[in-house]
Amino acid sequence: SQKIEQNSEALNIQEGKTATLTCNYTNYSPAYLQWYRQDPGRGPVFLLLIRENEKEKRKERLKVTFDTTLKQSLFHITASQPADSATYLCALGGSGGYNKLIFGAGTRLAVHP
């Protein structure tokens, strides 16, 4: 069955450092992959979308890579800030030609001053 794995343990880093989150998947061939941010008690907020034929995408301090051979995506936040503390969700989509998303359980990031 389709499976998405994200670091289950919280990631603790110091302010100013780069946070790197991992998303691995099996038994799936997504057309694209998305990263969302979720704060406690709130809905997911879209951050970045990367297509299967794209290797890397950037947006301000965020960078996403997508390796369809390794079946892995890496999500980087450079110059991290305490305000970046949240849970980050990886989601795969595009199978069947429409937008049904398969989500990972998320990784909690804590950035300490």
Place this chain on the structure above:
Amino acid sequence: NAGVMQNPRHLVRRRGQEARLRCSPMKGHSHVYWYRQLPEEGLKFMVYLQKENIIDESGMPKERFSAEFPKEGPSILRIQQVVRGDSAAYFCASSRGAVLETQYFGPGTRLLVL
């Protein structure tokens, strides 16, 4: 431009009652998705609707759950005869198109079944 709206934000029901969750998509969006999130778990797809049509309900329990997206008005997720295991956060998302389109999520409805 308002985002995806969901109401109520919190809903408390006793076992056996009905729960109705509403979702108004973003303006210009005709595709609606419902997801369920249990504590410490990822979001699980339930159903995908386009105006007046259910496109994919493969993630929806066969009994007690139903969804609609009428021509006019919000999308409704209906849970009949709720049980404690239905307690979860239910999120609605909308997108403009069906392929390679970003889904924008609402704030969710937190259902608690007593």
